[in-house]
Amino acid sequence: MKISIYGQDVDALVAAVCLAEAGHEVQLSRLGEGGKQISWDDTYIDKEPGLLNRYRSVLGRNLRVRTFKDAAGFGTAQWVFGRGQSEKGLFDIFRSLAKARRKGVLYLLTSHHRVGTYECVRRILCEEGVATEEDQCPLVPMPVMIREGVALSDFESPSLLVVGTTDEHSINVVTQMLRPYTIRAGKTLFVDGLTSEVIRNAISTMLATRLSFINKIAQLCEKLGVDVEVVRDAMAGDPRVGSEYLNPGCGFGGDNLADELANVQALLPKGSAARQLMDAVALTNEEQKELLFRKVWSYYQADICGKTVAIWGAAFKPGTDSLVNSPVLILLEAFWAQGVRTRVYDPQALEALRLKYQGQELLDCVDSPYEAAERADALLIVTAWKEFYNPDFERLKSLLATPAIFDGRNIYEPEAMRELGFEYFGLGRGLRI
Amino acid sequence: MAVDSGVIEAIRHALFGMATDLKARSIAQLFEMDTKRAERFSQEFSGYYLDYAKQRIDVSAWQALCDLARACGLKEAINALVCGDVVNPTENRPALHTALRARPEAFALKDATVLPSVERSLLKMNAIVEKIYSKQWRGFSGKAITDIVNIGVGGSDLGPFMTCHALAEFATAEALRLNMHFVSSMDGTQIFQVLENLDPATTLFIVSSKSFTTIDTFYNANTAIAWLMDSVGDRRVIMRHHVIAISASSEKMCAWGVPESNQLLFWDWVGGRFSMWSAIGLPIAIKIGMKCFRELLDGAHEMDVHFATAPFEHNIPVIMGLLGVWNATFLGIHAHTVLPYDGRLKFLPNYLTQLEMESNGKSVTNDGVLVGFDTCPILWGDVGPNAQHAFYQLLHQGTQAVSCDFIAPIMRYHRVEENASSGARISLVEQQCLALANCLAQSRVLAFGNQAVPESAEAEIYKRYRGNQPSTTWLMDELTPQSLGGLLAAYEHKVFVMATLWNINPFDQWGVELGKNIAKQTQAALKDQLVQSFDGSTDALIRRIRSKAERDTSC
Numbered sequence: 001m002k003i004s005i006y007g008q009d010v011d012a013l014v015a016a017v018c019l020a021e022a023g024h025e026v027q028l029s030r031l032g033e034g035g036k037q038i039s040w041d042d043t044y045i046d047k048e049p050g051l052l053n054r055y056r057s058v059l060g061r062n063l064r065v066r067t068f069k070d071a072a073g074f075g076t077a078q079w080v081f082g083r084g085q086s087e088k089g090l091f092d093i094f095r096s097l098a099k100a101r102r103k104g105v106l107y108l109l110t111s112h113h114r115v116g117t118y119e120c121v122r123r124i125l126c127e128e129g130v131a132t133e134e135d136q137c138p139l140v141p142m143p144v145m146i147r148e149g150v151a152l153s154d155f156e157s158p159s160l161l162v163v164g165t166t167d168e169h170s171i172n173v174v175t176q177m178l179r180p181y182t183i184r185a186g187k188t189l190f191v192d193g194l195t196s197e198v199i200r201n202a203i204s205t206m207l208a209t210r211l212s213f214i215n216k217i218a219q220l221c222e223k224l225g226v227d228v229e230v231v232r233d234a235m236a237g238d239p240r241v242g243s244e245y246l247n248p249g250c251g252f253g254g255d256n257l258a259d260e261l262a263n264v265q266a267l268l269p270k271g272s273a274a275r276q277l278m279d280a281v282a283l284t285n286e287e288q289k290e291l292l293f294r295k296v297w298s299y300y301q302a303d304i305c306g307k308t309v310a311i312w313g314a315a316f317k318p319g320t321d322s323l324v325n326s327p328v329l330i331l332l333e334a335f336w337a338q339g340v341r342t343r344v345y346d347p348q349a350l351e352a353l354r355l356k357y358q359g360q361e362l363l364d365c366v367d368s369p370y371e372a373a374e375r376a377d378a379l380l381i382v383t384a385w386k387e388f389y390n391p392d393f394e395r396l397k398s399l400l401a402t403p404a405i406f407d408g409r410n411i412y413e414p415e416a417m418r419e420l421g422f423e424y425f426g427l428g429r430g431l432r433i
Numbered sequence: 434m435a436v437d438s439g440v441i442e443a444i445r446h447a448l449f450g451m452a453t454d455l456k457a458r459s460i461a462q463l464f465e466m467d468t469k470r471a472e473r474f475s476q477e478f479s480g481y482y483l484d485y486a487k488q489r490i491d492v493s494a495w496q497a498l499c500d501l502a503r504a505c506g507l508k509e510a511i512n513a514l515v516c517g518d519v520v521n522p523t524e525n526r527p528a529l530h531t532a533l534r535a536r537p538e539a540f541a542l543k544d545a546t547v548l549p550s551v552e553r554s555l556l557k558m559n560a561i562v563e564k565i566y567s568k569q570w571r572g573f574s575g576k577a578i579t580d581i582v583n584i585g586v587g588g589s590d591l592g593p594f595m596t597c598h599a600l601a602e603f604a605t606a607e608a609l610r611l612n613m614h615f616v617s618s619m620d621g622t623q624i625f626q627v628l629e630n631l632d633p634a635t636t637l638f639i640v641s642s643k644s645f646t647t648i649d650t651f652y653n654a655n656t657a658i659a660w661l662m663d664s665v666g667d668r669r670v671i672m673r674h675h676v677i678a679i680s681a682s683s684e685k686m687c688a689w690g691v692p693e694s695n696q697l698l699f700w701d702w703v704g705g706r707f708s709m710w711s712a713i714g715l716p717i718a719i720k721i722g723m724k725c726f727r728e729l730l731d732g733a734h735e736m737d738v739h740f741a742t743a744p745f746e747h748n749i750p751v752i753m754g755l756l757g758v759w760n761a762t763f764l765g766i767h768a769h770t771v772l773p774y775d776g777r778l779k780f781l782p783n784y785l786t787q788l789e790m791e792s793n794g795k796s797v798t799n800d801g802v803l804v805g806f807d808t809c810p811i812l813w814g815d816v817g818p819n820a821q822h823a824f825y826q827l828l829h830q831g832t833q834a835v836s837c838d839f840i841a842p843i844m845r846y847h848r849v850e851e852n853a854s855s856g857a858r859i860s861l862v863e864q865q866c867l868a869l870a871n872c873l874a875q876s877r878v879l880a881f882g883n884q885a886v887p888e889s890a891e892a893e894i895y896k897r898y899r900g901n902q903p904s905t906t907w908l909m910d911e912l913t914p915q916s917l918g919g920l921l922a923a924y925e926h927k928v929f930v931m932a933t934l935w936n937i938n939p940f941d942q943w944g945v946e947l948g949k950n951i952a953k954q955t956q957a958a959l960k961d962q963l964v965q966s967f968d969g970s971t972d973a974l975i976r977r978i979r980s981k982a983e984r985d986t987s988c
């Protein structure tokens with residue numbers, strides 16, 4: 001099959017590589033914001049484990065990188081990855097695609113835009129004459145659920161594959177296109193476009209709700225003097241609850257959950273119970289991002305001006321250099337507003353942090369976790385990078401001015417930390433403050 | 434120009450004569466005699482339209498009033514006011530509220546340090562507003578502030594409270610997530626109700642007092658601190674994170690434990706009832722943002738410049754002041770009511786009550802003798818449409834002469850398009866039309882009585898309307914921070930004009946001191962710490978209170 005793929009994120013790259021490996025002829029057009037042509041360097045591709053090698057091995061064979069115009073005239077399947085596009089930008093892309101190509105093409109859409117985007121794009125295709133109101137629209141929403149860091153295996157063996165069409169011809173094209181991955185899918189659903197959007201929304205919002213929920217439970221545990229890890233472990237053992245997305249933390253970041261949550265909030269009328277529920281999920285997460293700051297604030301009796309804190313981790317999760325919606329942003333702003341110096345170490349995200357806060361005098365970006373800890377009045381764990389799990393605790397203790405650790409990811413054991421001579425504050429465990 | 438008391442007396446005498454003459458004529462007759470009356474007795478300025486054709490005045494009386502103003506040295510007095518001369522002789526101070534909103538080039542200020550210190554204070558206010566808006570003003574637990582309680586009384590309460598209510602539609606997005614509360618009364622009712630619903634961790638108190646000794650304010654503030662101490666226990670933490678103090682006395686704020694960073698300073702040359710333009714306006718700045726707060730100041734400044742430069746005949750505050758003197762002194766009308774036809778101005782009459790009565794409720798001249806005529810009338814008011822169902826009966830058919838100020842913004846709902854459903858908006862616009870119609874109808878009936886509607890003249894005696902109640906109607910294009918600023922400045926200057934013509938000091942308030950002082954003795958007597966006899970009536974009241982209070986340990 002001839003497939004054209006448009007996008008600017010890892011999802012688009014992964015889809016292009018996997019489909020090329022499956023024997024399709026794939027043309028990839030790198031679209032930046034507003035449909036502008038952008039280019040990736042190898043460093044960007046290499047961030048996703050394993051992707052660069054596989055990309056190189058298909059590049060120039062089944063996979064070609066082309067301009068938008070070339071790609072638009074090429075594929076019988078045209079797959080648009082909308083991340084990073086404004087709604088208008090997304091619509092413009094479809095308008096251009098429709099103008100570039102006669103009938104008989106199947107359009108696929110992967111995006112995190114609001115519910116109703118499918119309908120808007122469908123109308124555009126009708127207006128442009130590549131679809132009609134009467135016939136099944138050749139437009140298929142594909143809510144791909146790919147996680148950064150494990151993107152290739154998520155694409156190759158999806159636990160859930162939702163395809164937003166019930167039209168027999170479209171189903172056949174998609175199935176043919178995604179073979180052999182459809183075979184490996186845990187569950188495949190063919191539903192209408194709107195339903196597929198709601199499914200995507202509902203799943204993401206459910207995950208966000210679970211995270212905010214467990215964070216509230218952690219707060220309750222803290223208040224009652226119960227270890228939340230024990231509670232969480234038990235909950236995870238109940239098959240009705242399960243273990244995924246059940247770790248207390250200092251707030252979820254990235255754009256996926258946050259965007260989907262905002263989509264659902266916007267759909268619900270203000271003041272309704274449903275809206276209040278979603279608002280509470282969002283508010284809890286925002287508060288969670290501030291929690292480590294508040295603990296440090298309370299630890300120093302609301303007098304922290306002139307202090308220095310060490311921060312381990314800036315990326316919104318391990319395995320990425322992205323700072324999008326990361327708790328570190330909230331924490332840094334809060335500390336700076338109080339005149340606190342911040343020394344940050346992150347294995348990948350420091351460059352982005354430097355760029356974002358050029359000229360911020362209270363920010364030191366340092367090259368090792370130990371350098372960050374030097375003479376700091378507190379250590380904060382913000383991202384659960386593997387390298388933070390087993391530091392040289394003796395060295396760490398000697399470097400810190402005050403051996404107090406505020407762990408936003410619960411990566412240490414309170415008892416062990418106590419024995420090592422740290423004051424250890426986790427979320428829902430450790431010392432109370 | 435030297436003030437010649439002989440000339441003044443002569444003009445006054447002439448004015449009393451004209452007043453006797455005019456008392457015999459009805460407003461209806463005045464309209465019949467002068468077809469150009471509406472054009473003659475109206476003034477337009479910067480989106481305001483002042484109609485005073487329904488006042489009981491004619492051309493010769495009006496000219497004589499202007500002559501009186503000239504003879505009293507009004508022009509020189511205005512100049513002395515805005516330039517910072519001592520205009521408050523009993524306290525030996527200037528009254529520079531105009532400097533709080535002045536542009537540098539506007540007035541030749543005597544003291545060059547005034548404007549720079551005003552600007553510094555505004556910048557400090559701005560930093561505080563920014564810190565609250567960015568959620569970085571945090572309470573003892575590290576949570577951002579959500580509730581702000583202004584503790585102050587008189588000038589530290591009425592202006593900010595009235596303005597926050599009037600301009601609520603201009604609240605910034607950041608302000609919409611903040612709740613503003615006002616606490617003033619010494620009996621604790623307000624603070625008791627407010628504290629019940631607040632979280633100490635997220636509550637910030639603004640303690641405003643020019644002298645920083647106001648007993649009402651400090652009893653309320655001490656209750657607030659005691660409430661916080663239950664959660665925090667460390668007074669320094671409370672002062673650092675839960676208190677902003679606003680005063681003219683830095684020493685007293687320091688002595689009370691407020692860190693310098695949380696102090697906003699104003700100056701002894703700002704009178705309490707003229708102070709909402711200073712740091713005392715912080716609640717307003719928090720509510721509508723510094724940009725709108727500066728627009729409020731700009732609107733007032735525009736009126737200041739108009740007041741200082743426009744000829745008396747076209748000068749809105751001068752016109753208002755002359756009419757006030759005419760009604761109170763020459764026509765002998767002892768009551769004045771302020772009637773805004775807009776719910777947003779609900780607390781304006783309250784504000785003006787203090788502004789006018791505390792300023793001009795005086796009977797001793799600047800030369801230290803008793804005045805020989807009536808000064809400030811009794812002033813009250815309410816939202817006009819509601820007052821129609823309350824005290825308009827007296828205006829229409831009572832025995833008292835009352836002068837009235839009708840105030841109405843013309844455009845009302847043109848800004849709310851996005852917030853209201855289109856159906857509701859159409860209906861709201863209709864409500865505004867109804868309010869304006871009522872405003873005009875009431876002033877007509879008050880002026881002309883039954884003659885406003887000739888066929889009603891034959892009604893039974895108890896259905897008849899005497900008419901002849903004089904009124905001024907203020908129309909403003911719309912209510913904005915800018916236009917409210919101008920309106921309030923105009924009333925401030927009206928007060929100054931009247932005081933100048935009466936030769937009294939509008940900037941002191943010695944009449945409120947004695948009661949405060951003897952309250953201390955009385956408090957001791959109530960607590961049984963003072964065995965002293967007052968008068969028979971007070972002694973009996975004290976005995977009664979003591980006997981009952983023992984049961985609830987109030988005293």
